[in-house]
Amino acid sequence: MKKPLYPLSVDLQYFAGEKTEKATPRKREDSRKKGQVAKSADLTGAFALFAMFLMLSFLGPYIGGQMFTLVQELLSPHYLLVDLTGGISGMMIDLLLRVGMIIAPFFIVAVVFGVLINYLQIGSLFSLEAIQPKLERIDPIKGVKRIVSIKAVVEFLKSLFKLLIILSTAVAVLWQNQKELSRMAVENVRESVIALGSITIQLGLWVSVALLALALLDFFYQRYDFEKNIRMSKQDIKDEYKNTEGDPLIKSKIKQQQREMAMRRMMQEIPNADVVITNPTHFAVVIRYDDTKDFAPLVVAKGVDRVAFNIRDVAKEHDIPIVENKPLARALYAQIDIGEVVDESFYQAIAEVLAFVYQLKQPS
Numbered sequence: 124m125k126k127p128l129y130p131l132s133v134d135l136q137y138f139a140g141e142k143t144e145k146a147t148p149r150k151r152e153d154s155r156k157k158g159q160v161a162k163s164a165d166l167t168g169a170f171a172l173f174a175m176f177l178m179l180s181f182l183g184p185y186i187g188g189q190m191f192t193l194v195q196e197l198l199s200p201h202y203l204l205v206d207l208t209g210g211i212s213g214m215m216i217d218l219l220l221r222v223g224m225i226i227a228p229f230f231i232v233a234v235v236f237g238v239l240i241n242y243l244q245i246g247s248l249f250s251l252e253a254i255q256p257k258l259e260r261i262d263p264i265k266g267v268k269r270i271v272s273i274k275a276v277v278e279f280l281k282s283l284f285k286l287l288i289i290l291s292t293a294v295a296v297l298w299q300n301q302k303e304l305s306r307m308a309v310e311n312v313r314e315s316v317i318a319l320g321s322i323t324i325q326l327g328l329w330v331s332v333a334l335l336a337l338a339l340l341d342f343f344y345q346r347y348d349f350e351k352n353i354r355m356s357k358q359d360i361k362d363e364y365k366n367t368e369g370d371p372l373i374k375s376k377i378k379q380q381q382r383e384m385a386m387r388r389m390m391q392e393i394p395n396a397d398v399v400i401t402n403p404t405h406f407a408v409v410i411r412y413d414d415t416k417d418f419a420p421l422v423v424a425k426g427v428d429r430v431a432f433n434i435r436d437v438a439k440e441h442d443i444p445i446v447e448n449k450p451l452a453r454a455l456y457a458q459i460d461i462g463e464v465v466d467e468s469f470y471q472a473i474a475e476v477l478a479f480v481y482q483l484k485q486p487s
Contacts, residue, residue, distance in 0.1 A: 142354035149363060154353050161349035162244040163342040165281075169335040171236040175229050176327035182228070189225050244342070274348070281341065288333045296326045389461060390433070392423040394441040398480045399434060400455065403447045407431035408455040409438070410465070412477060419464040420473045425456050444480045451476070 146154070154160070179186070297304065300322045307315040355363075393399075396411040409424035411417065426434050438445055451472050459465055465473055 142356050142359070144355045144357060144360055146350070146353040146355055147360060147363060150353055150355060150359075159349070159353070160245040161346040162241065163338055163345045165285075165334070165338040165341045166244065167237050167240045169331060169338040170240045171233040173328070173331035173335055174232050174236045176324055176331055178228065178232055180324050180328065186225055193221055193225070277344075281337075285334065285337060288337060289330055292330045292333050293326055296322070296329055300325070386430070389424040389426075390437055393434060393437045393443060396423055396438075396443055398476055399438045399443055399445045400448050400452045400476060401431070401435065401445055402449050402452045403445075405431060406452040406456045407434040408452055408459075409434060409443075410455075410473065410476070412473075417464070419470075420477070421464050422455065422459045422461055425459075425461060427456065444483060446476050446479065448472070448476065 303318050303322060307318055310318070392411070393409055396409045398410050400408045400410060405427055407424075407426050407430075408422060410420050411423045412420040424434060435445060437443075451469070455465065455469065459469075
């Protein structure tokens with residue numbers, strides 16, 4: 124007995140559930156409503172950090188001068204005597220306001236860039252479903268699965284890589300400025316603080332640039348991961364199509380019923396017609412003209428092949444005249460729809476047919 128070529132059988136249904144297809148627009152819209160979008164939180168934070176240190180590099184001397192002035196005033200006996208007479212609360216409020224005025228620009232820049240970068244990534248989005256409490260989030264089994272998932276491992280590696288980048292960048296900047304750091308031990312306090320501020324700004328800019336480059340990679344990874352997570356199987360696409368467009372079988376049955384109803388209505392109009400113009404075997408066009416109701420001849424029914432035969436049968440049953448005119452039948456069928464009056468270009472030909480019909484109806 125001959126052995127089969129492929130001894131192992133494969134159930135093709137196994138592959139039906141694989142999510143290999145790109146998400147449909149409706150799937151993407153549903154995911155967006157749930158707050159599931161492709162965005163990188165690292166990108167937002169890195170841009171905000173870079174903007175803050177960039178602003179500090181331009182406004183550093185001004186902010187440093189304001190801080191020095193504030194410290195000098197706080198340490199001056201005159202300031203303490205004046206403010207203590209007004210109470211500790213008044214001094215604290217004044218201190219908080221002045222410090223707030225100095226550091227407020229940093230918070231404003233951070234918020235503006237955070238909102239801007241977030242908007243550039245996902246646009247305007249407000250989803251209550253994303254913040255609704257779900258019992259599955261406190262399920263310990265699912266919690267363990269999230270901890271040991273591939274995504275958790277990727278996030279851990281990202282955090283570790285960011286830490287290595289920050290440490291290596293910090294070491295490189297400090298090594299480059301080792302002479303300035305060594306001179307700080309012998310310089311006065313003001314010069315030491317200025318040098319330390321300059322090194323801090325330099326360190327912050329380099330670290331934020333490194334984090335920004337890493338965040339761009341994370342952004343593309345998040346897009347890839349999002350596209351992978353919202354993939355659909357072929358069965359998912361079929362189910363979605365059925366839910367949105369309806370079951371094709373049901374739609375075809377509805378269309379068939381509509382055609383049958385239209386056919387019955389059309390056949391019911393034939394007994395009230397004046398003439399049937401035929402090809403004679405392929406086309407049939409039914410004309411009605413009632414000068415009390417119609418301002419022009421009207422096509423009440425038409426058909427080709429089998430429908431044309433049915434029209435002629437109904438016309439014979441009700442003694443409706445059948446006139447053979449091949450060019451006219453073809454032209455009327457092609458140019459005039461059911462329920463429409465005939466075009467003026469057909470008036471002469473229709474009038475001749477109707478005159479012939481009226482003549483047949485007259486008693487001899």
